Amino acid sequence: MKMIRICRSALVALVSLLAPAALAGQTGVAVRAENPLAVARADEVLTLSWAQLRAALPALSADRVRVIDAASGAEQVTQAIDNDGDGTTDELLVLTSFWPGERKELLVQAQAPAAAPAARVYARHDAHRDDVAWESDRIAFRIYGQGLWQASEFEPLVSSGVDIWPKRVRDLIVERWYAKGHDQYHRDTGEGADFYTVGQTLGAGGVGVLQDGRVVSARNFRAHRILATGPIRAVFELTYDPWDAGGVQVQEVRRIAIDAGQNLYRMETTFRTANGADLPFVTGTVKREGLVGSNRRGAQWGWLATWGPVERKNGGHGSLGTAVLLPSAQFTDVAEVENHFLALSTARSGVPAVQYAGAGWTASGDFHGVEDWWRYLDTFAERLSNPIRVTIGAASALR
Template sequence: MVVLSCQESAVEGKYINVSNTMDMERKSETVEVDLSRTGLDLSNNNAEDLKVKDADSGAILLSQLMDLDEDGNFDLLLFQVDMLPNQNRRFLLTYEEVGEDVSQIGKSTYSRFVPERTDDYAWENDRVAFRTYGPDAQRRAENKLPEGTLSSGVDAWLKKVDYPIIDKWYAQHLQRDSSYHVDHGEGYDPYHVGSSRGIGGVGIWIDDSLHISKNFISHKTLVNGPIRTVFELTYAPREVDGVRFNETKHISLDLGSHLYRSEVLLDGGHMLPNLTVGISLHDKEGEVKTSPDEGWFRYWEPMDGSQLGLGIVVDPKVVQAYKDHRVDYRDGSQLLVMTDVNNGKAVYYAGFAWDQSGHFIDANSWDNYLKEFSRRLQQPLEVSYE
């Protein structure tokens, strides 16, 4: 514990330093503070009252506590910063209730299971929204019932607003007030997934074929908060090329990001030759661009009178190959990225940019985002504790 002097009063707190060692600016980047290294006695204080204060301006920043192992104790503290090239910044973790509070910004991340809509699982932040499909949708599809979907691909909901829309759009759609397939001013869902990988669905590429799972069979919401949402999806055990394994996805999405993070755990799958991440090419009218050495891959396509950019980012060191796979049958044409499976695990990022959202104007701006995103992953912010 460090005792700090603030005018004439003693304040319990801890200073941390954040360094950007890159020659590029970083906007709204998430900082992870390991609470075990702060020396703060969380047992004698309400951890939820812990604040992050800019040491220079005194402003209180938006922050979020996380209990990763669900043992009832917080492990991480998250907050977001803007960093100039090669900048160092200092922050104070404190229970002191002073300074301008800018922590309530009206934006958030969110995810939930949607049993009222054939067991979807949906997630969003202030920029993008996604969903994938659950057991009831599979049952309906296999029994030729209405509203069935047999897919482990990922769908895109295109947003024009920075506030949460998942609950509102589902409610209006189910009440027949309006359809989320029609833009009523906030955005909509014109994206088709079908049996494709959509935006970041996965499979195993063997003998010129992509072996994919069916819909998820169980889910678990781990964290919802202003900066990050985290959840798990589990898929039915399956066998590929003589290897039987279980597949679990640990997915998270941070505020301000256009890409979600997916950590795929393949229990028993350490002998699998790859994990393949895909993007649907739909009717093949878009443009593929790749940079394997930098770890990013994208598709820029026309979408219902607008333009949509899809992207995958992965550590360049684990990229085996990629394939611009084009066929004549529906949902089969895809941009596929084959990655290593290390100790039964693989990590990638996937997401999209819509030119009607106001954040990207063309394919070049999307390319620059993916390139810089990959660079930031390879050279994260450095956090030190005083």
């Protein structure tokens, strides 16, 4: 018997021709999405203009929108998102995956989804501690507010650094861990734990400035806004009191977002200097005994990373990688200062500086060694440099 070998692109084309008859004649807005890379891309989030979709499909609303894959008939996970919290939808997010070079035809319809999808991201504010914690189905983080100074049972912590909650399950754990209580979520009972010590450092992706050979940064956040909690993307914003950055008063606002399936969160930091001047700033990750730092600068995105053993407190185990990614054009240098590895950059006053930061743990099963962590960062940077090509068409019907 002869085996017939069909290449993946031919298979995709064949499936497209065999779209379910039940979809024939259905109307909606046609969207074409194409992967320009010869690599598979799992968990890509497509961003579609809500205004453009509504112009072609006026009946569309945040609770009446669904997206169908024209080839398979499968309903895609979506999220209507209000990016600025003004009560008006700005974008439609669509979660999907691509084979190398794959092109997809999607149909956006003004119909309610068949079922509510399970959330793969989350963000919440803990009023008692005044933390904001956020997570994907891969890993979790948190950052501290000023209320922590008044929580008498905790040691006062002055820090705008980012904490890591490494986990080894795919479901969302933030609510459960807070419910356990402070002492208990530092112990791994099968889901992971908070093994990471931030203290008065930048943690895993905090920002600051270099002053006389040391890192200076904002204190704990003063105010927060949670803008989205999933199921595809969680977004929140933090406001800090003005702080002294080497003799220059700086106002700082951070917007953080995390997407399903990702170990890295997106951080958009807007500095406003009192004199309107540019601000040389640093983004850091903690340097501890046993950690090895590395960096790579690609054509469009570069990264600074660490790898080494998890802190062995409370039964900590495995190895942890941390990283900061930033545009190569803004990646001016790297430095080791006291207990930090630092990526050096410059921001214009009032103009958001975009970076990505995050971590990966061997016990999650996603990374077996430092080479896996580097490969993940290289692939993430390549995907940022080559986004999915999206074209929104007019209202049409599947034939």
